[in-house]
Amino acid sequence: MIEPGISEISSFLKEKVAGFRNDPISYHEGKVISVGDGVARVAGLPGCLYGELLEFRGCVYGMAMDLSADGLGAVLFDNADTVAIGDTVLGTGRVAEIPVGEKLLGRVVDPIGRPMDGKPLEADRFLPAERPAPSIIQRRPIDTPLETGILAIDSMIPIGRGQRELIIGDRQTGKTSIALDAIFNQKDTDVYCVYCAIGQKASSIAYTVQTLRENGAMDYTVVVASPASDSPATQYLAPYCACSIAEGFMQKGADVLVVYDDLSKHAVAYRAMSLLLHRPPGREAYPGDIFYLHSRLLERSAALKEEFGGGTITALPIIETAGGNISAYIPTNVISITDGQIFLENELFHSGVRPAVNTGLSVSRVGKASQHKAMRGVSGTLRIDLAQYRELAVFTRFGSDIDESTGRQLRRGECLVDLLKQGKGRPYSLFQEVSVLTAYRADVFLGTPSKEVPARLEKMFAYLHRRCASLEKIVNAHGEMDDEEFEELKNAIAAFGAQTQQ
């Protein structure tokens, strides 16, 4: 590059300055009439957009929520201490935006897009937080599985790319663990992940980020965090921002997994905001548009047609119930919006069945289309087997004499329950999942005491890894196997069973 000389610079400047027109700079200005509880009433600012960012004195930002002829109601994002009556308010002409793109990977940001991990963030692309959902024309049917690495889910409640699957359960039943395991399992795949923490304790968020980092998951994950100390407005914005970040990846044709942890707290934050804005309360004091709040968020998950980019957003919203009551207001809302739910039960969790998935109440409405062929072949009767076992177990609880076939069915059921138990942070590959189910069907683990099942499973995985290495590769890569290959797997598992028979 040629360095410009001083004369060139000065002539350039002269030209620019000569061409400068000192037109008046005119804009609208509002005035704060009242402020309190994170909500400010502002007079003036005609032509303000719904959801427009407003700048208050002292670099405090707010969002215009209630527009009326005589002014507007704005929710404040930051501490409102510095906002006083009579302060001037400026419209920014922009709605709330969030930086998107690959530069966010590995980062923790707040819903305003400010980095929370102490490093600078250079973003080149921004998207508004609120965006319309893809239209019907742009969507295609869900046909690709999203593997969570959790056997109970991948076999019985399969999740497809572009699906919305709710994780619902009481507190301390492993909801976040399932979501995190699903994120860990996307390692070495082409799936990006976005984890959105809404209204959680800052300590929990720090722990989650730490766990993600330790498992090497931050390389392909963005965390959007709005801890409980944030204003309701910030918490309200968080999932929409997370979704926009996901859409930033989806527009480039990528597959994205988004976890909203959790939407019950999001609903509570929105309720607080609405009540402070004097919107009329409805059932349980939630505002009238509480259903729309979540439906417009979850509708933005989609599987796009190839000509529209071809990306997908899979959403795993989380809802916390109280006392296992899934028929409360917010849970029923979100259940009806999503394409299925994974119901986690306290009782199961404490009896040692982890993940504590209640297979009777859990469902995936996308179904077998979102399952690998290899898995489809071996998981067919699993749900029925489990349901029959549970029914039998209840009936025979007090009976002493059980006939031979009933006893066998009970033992097989117990064995299946043991096989479906899976440690936290120990995802199975597709081949491993298929081999566990094949082993169950061949009764290889029948009679193995519960405590010894995990160790024996690991032994089987190691054995199969040695003996069927090429088959393992084929199944993991293509998700299907022909009859011959299936026969090979069955033989290997039978041989393992015979070899380690107690």
Next chain:
Amino acid sequence: MREAIVTVASNFSDENYERLREGLLRRLGGDIVFRRVEDESVVGGFILRLDGIVCDMSLASQLKKLGKELADD
């Protein structure tokens, strides 16, 4: 009666202020009371506030605008 607030630097002479006031009154129509506010950050020129609309003719803002235009190219 509408109130117009004119912000000027403190060295803005009374004579100039009077001329400005008359000029503005002629353009904006009558029925306006003017209030003079002094603010050093204006540097030169004036800022007029009327009915929630701000018209900024201050030297400070104009220079800022010029600086931005030069930086953008």
